Amino acid sequence: ISCNGFTLSDQRGLQAVGVGIFPNLCQANHDCWPNCTVIFNNGNHEAVRSMFHTQMRIELRALSKIAPGDELTVSYVDFLNVSEERRKQLKKQYYFDCACEHCKKQIKDDLMLAVKEGEGKPSAEMVKDVIQFSKDTLEKINKARMDGLYHEVVKLCRECLKKQEPVLGDTNIYHLRILSIASEVLSYLQMFEEAADYAKKMVDGYLKIYHPNNAQLGMAVMRAGVTHWHAGLIEAGHGLICKAYAILLVTHGPSHPITKDLEVMRVQTEMELRMFQQNEFMYYKMREAALKNQKIQVMPEPSNEPSPSLFHKKE
């Protein structure tokens, strides 16, 4: 069970609800750049007795065309770590040395460690200092989040981003981690414009690092889309929601509850975008009225837990 248990997430993928053992899925080996993904689908229980009723199930889904005879692989860890870190994590949790192509050739490590190029290229010493500062900040952020001090988290993020700005490249993982926390917490505090700005930068970085059909990427693009929507940036919001929908059609499948939510959002934002393009003034008037009448849907409270992965090792 220790190595082969998949942690089942609830249908929103937010909370672990149990551990399942699926003998045939255990045969899918790990690759940091896999050709398949494992997704838990709660099924559609409201449609009992209709043809749309589906059972709770776990799916092994292809991320792209797979040639006959190719081995099916899934990733047990988030790709957003340099190869050395991923290998350490895999060794610790799953007791093997990853020899996948991306680890062997350290593919994308350069992007994840990127520093500013060109005029005023920072010295190795400066880079080291900023990375250490970022690590210390991430620790302080964790503590502040645990205590529910979200304004303190925002302060720490802003301070760190300012330090990183002249030194780290746009795809540096320490930069992306701070951007991710900043956008999530600012959304929770309903400071959507600043949140959207960080979310956009985060997604731009993720798109260069992740496989185009990666579930984590899809979820991040979805959150960024919702944040832009809340910020009144309907054009960018709709674009991101469409992008997320395209990714989740592959990673989660059309019948997954999150994909269905995205489809609803896609239709809604498309309608709003059309209204916006026809009459910008009326759009803002209506939006203003809507905001006065009802509070904007509040984003879920950011959790202290790192985002749950499907492959947490169970003790």
Ligand SMILES: [Zn+2]
């Ligand atoms: Zn690997």
